[in-house]
Amino acid sequence: MTTVASKRTTLSRAYRDGLAEEMGRDDSIVVLGTDLYERGGHWAQVTNLGQQFGRDRVRNSPISEAAMVAAGVGGAMNGLRPVVDLNFLDFAFGAMDEIVNQAAKVRYWWGRPVPLVVRGTTGFAGGGAQHNNPIESWFCHVPGLLMAYPSTPWDAKGLIKTALRGEDPVIFAMHKMQTGARGEAGGPDDLVPFGQAVIRRPGRDVTIVSYSVMVGKALAAADRLAADGIEAEVIDLRTLMPLDLDLVEESVRRTRTLVVAAEDYRHGGVGAEIAAAMQESLFGELDAPVLRIGAPFAPVPHSPVLLDALTPGADDVERLARQAVKTAAGGRRP
Amino acid sequence: MRAHTNPAEGEDAGIDLSGISPADAREWLARMLLIREFESTAGPLATSGAIPGGMHAATGQEAVAVGITSVLGPEDVAAASHRSHHVALAKGMAPRSVMAELYGKVTGCAGGRGGHMHLADFSVGFDGSNGIVGAGLGIALGAAFAQGYRGDGHCAAGFFGDGGANTGRTWEFVNLAAAWKLPLIVVCENNGYAVETPVNAAMAGESVAARASGFGLPSVQVDGQDVAALHRAAAEAAQRARAGEGPTFIEALTYRHLGHDIGERGQYRTTEEVEWWQTNRDPIARMRAALEKSGDLDEAGFHELAAAATARVKDAVEYAESSPLPDPATVADNVTAVPLKIRGAQ
Numbered sequence: 226m227t228t229v230a231s232k233r234t235t236l237s238r239a240y241r242d243g244l245a246e247e248m249g250r251d252d253s254i255v256v257l258g259t260d261l262y263e264r265g266g267h268w269a270q271v272t273n274l275g276q277q278f279g280r281d282r283v284r285n286s287p288i289s290e291a292a293m294v295a296a297g298v299g300g301a302m303n304g305l306r307p308v309v310d311l312n313f314l315d316f317a318f319g320a321m322d323e324i325v326n327q328a329a330k331v332r333y334w335w336g337r338p339v340p341l342v343v344r345g346t347t348g349f350a351g352g353g354a355q356h357n358n359p360i361e362s363w364f365c366h367v368p369g370l371l372m373a374y375p376s377t378p379w380d381a382k383g384l385i386k387t388a389l390r391g392e393d394p395v396i397f398a399m400h401k402m403q404t405g406a407r408g409e410a411g412g413p414d415d416l417v418p419f420g421q422a423v424i425r426r427p428g429r430d431v432t433i434v435s436y437s438v439m440v441g442k443a444l445a446a447a448d449r450l451a452a453d454g455i456e457a458e459v460i461d462l463r464t465l466m467p468l469d470l471d472l473v474e475e476s477v478r479r480t481r482t483l484v485v486a487a488e489d490y491r492h493g494g495v496g497a498e499i500a501a502a503m504q505e506s507l508f509g510e511l512d513a514p515v516l517r518i519g520a521p522f523a524p525v526p527h528s529p530v531l532l533d534a535l536t537p538g539a540d541d542v543e544r545l546a547r548q549a550v551k552t553a554a555g556g557r558r559p
Numbered sequence: 560m561r562a563h564t565n566p567a568e569g570e571d572a573g574i575d576l577s578g579i580s581p582a583d584a585r586e587w588l589a590r591m592l593l594i595r596e597f598e599s600t601a602g603p604l605a606t607s608g609a610i611p612g613g614m615h616a617a618t619g620q621e622a623v624a625v626g627i628t629s630v631l632g633p634e635d636v637a638a639a640s641h642r643s644h645h646v647a648l649a650k651g652m653a654p655r656s657v658m659a660e661l662y663g664k665v666t667g668c669a670g671g672r673g674g675h676m677h678l679a680d681f682s683v684g685f686d687g688s689n690g691i692v693g694a695g696l697g698i699a700l701g702a703a704f705a706q707g708y709r710g711d712g713h714c715a716a717g718f719f720g721d722g723g724a725n726t727g728r729t730w731e732f733v734n735l736a737a738a739w740k741l742p743l744i745v746v747c748e749n750n751g752y753a754v755e756t757p758v759n760a761a762m763a764g765e766s767v768a769a770r771a772s773g774f775g776l777p778s779v780q781v782d783g784q785d786v787a788a789l790h791r792a793a794a795e796a797a798q799r800a801r802a803g804e805g806p807t808f809i810e811a812l813t814y815r816h817l818g819h820d821i822g823e824r825g826q827y828r829t830t831e832e833v834e835w836w837q838t839n840r841d842p843i844a845r846m847r848a849a850l851e852k853s854g855d856l857d858e859a860g861f862h863e864l865a866a867a868a869t870a871r872v873k874d875a876v877e878y879a880e881s882s883p884l885p886d887p888a889t890v891a892d893n894v895t896a897v898p899l900k901i902r903g904a905q
Binding site: 289502 | 700701708735739894895
């Protein structure tokens with residue numbers, strides 16, 4: 226990765242910059258959604274893009290998710306590269322048929338590219354049950370969709386650029402608590418490929434697989450573990466579809482211990498697939514059962530005390546990593 | 560909404576061909592004959608199981624597809640419903656490609672991956688039939704969005720039924736097309752029944768067209784068994800669309816001669832009603848009569864057109880039957896352009 230043009234920025238701004246760069250080089254890219262032109266979106270994700278590219282390319286739409294996404298799907302089948310910005314990813318429920326039954330199937334039937342991006346902000350935060358649903362795993366259960374969920378400005382920019390040069394429908398998720406997350410972002414040519422996880426911190430004792438907001442929590446846990454001489458390896462998946470199980474497997478072969486850390490419901494999510502895949506591949510090489518961190522199975526509550534009880538934290542990651550390492554040490558054969 | 564039973568009873572069944580060239584009229588008749596022959600042949604094949612998965616025949620509704628698409632070129636787009644062999648063929652899809660898809664053969668338009676509700680050929684501007692009620696209009700909306708953005712003078716037609724006129728999404732699409740002045744022709748094929756539910760039991764308001772007019776676009780109700788009337792309405796709509804004046808809504812009052820799906824034994828309409836439409840408002844018989852009356856077609860000429868349709872469909876069946884099946888090993892191929900690296904596929 227080159228860093229010549231890199232600079233400190235935020236995740237939202239990096240996404241916007243990546244989108245702007247691609248809009249500058251490809252006039253088939255059109256952004257549509259509510260409150261985009263003047264407001265710049267509800268997460269500052271398209272600030273000033275309206276002024277830069279005009280109302281034809283940054284379109285305020287009615288609150289009609291089915292129509293927005295349908296316009297995106299049909300547009301993508303006919304030469305456009307639409308970015309449908311739902312603001313909240315929860316609003317995809319109003320367009321689920323267009324995403325799942327239309328966009329995802331077109332290539333399988335007819336080989337026709339559907340270069341559509343559906344962007345939404347997601348993840349646990351205040352605001353209650355209808356604006357904070359963790360639904361990344363839903364989309365990963367639909368053949369035909371890609372799913373990006375970056376944790377850094379660099380990846381937000383690099384992944385949106387890749388999405389806008391590809392042929393597949395992409396669900397592009399950004400976490401609410403990371404809108405202002407700061408870090409370096411790449412230059413115009415720094416694309417991040419889909420399906421390539423990255424090791425954020427190397428370590429020999431336990432592998433912690435995470436994505437999005439949980440990467441930071443896993444790194445915080447790793448710092449605390451290191452104080453006690455436990456070296457955790459932290460993997461950031463970056464995209465959930467494709468899912469880079471190869472890197473996870475390579476890491477777990479070394480550490481022989483795996484903890485999966487997601488904010489998503491623990492029950493039935495992408496984390497469960499990772500755990501199942503690793504025990505299939507590495508059963509004889511694991512020194513401890515694969516442990517998983519995820520949310521309790523309940524709607525997202527309003528009261529901060531309850532929300533805190535729902536949200537997986539660095540403490541949870543630390544606790545389960547210690548447990549896994551302890552089991553591994555106890556069970557390791559001489 | 561009033562019942563759809565025999566609304567035209569007592570009215571003149573004649574078709575006005577003024578302003579339409581005999582060559583065009585004969586061509587439309589030929590297309591309707593092809594569609595009728597195609598479905599009359601495919602239906603029993605679906606019942607017998609040679610064609611897997613059943614099918615929805617549009618027999619009786621041919622004029623809607625032919626009349627609307629008569630004003631569209633290959634750069635213009637059409638997208639339609641679960642019942643749309645007629646639109647696919649009228650838009651120019653090859654009968655071979657459609658029949659092979661029904662058979663689930665690798666030579667079908669979707670390589671056997673789609674079936675009769677997932678027909679498409681982008682080279683002729685047919686962007687797909689659709690198994691989800693109302694969804695085909697959304698694809699056409701998107702095509703019109705792209706055409707409008709480019710300002711290329713092309714337009715798109717989206718078809719759905721009276722059933723689709725009761726889905727919320729349909730009206731989201733109509734509103735967006737009207738608000739953004741997209742070059743879209745919205746076509747409601749009102750055949751009177753959403754599967755077995757008659758429109759008068761399921762739909763409030765005076766008519767679908769009246770409902771649409773509330774969205775601020777020109778909205779007309781047309782005799783759906785009169786290909787010339789449909790052509791005129793579509794020509795006006797296409798002209799508006801191409802000029803950047805926005806969408807038009809066309810409600811075509813039509814009737815399906817057969818059940819919702821092949822093999823249906825419904826009790827929801829009377830034999831008398833079905834026979835009345837078949838006898839008095841068959842779009843093919845009406846067009847034939849009009850051409851014979853104007854002296855532009857004789858009996859031999861009609862049989863020539865019918866024989867050509869029969870030959871093309873016979874060829875399509877032979878092609879489909881002799882085509883290879885897809886390779887089962889390809890079942891998870893080409894799901895996305897990016898390799899997914901899914902484990903444990905076998």
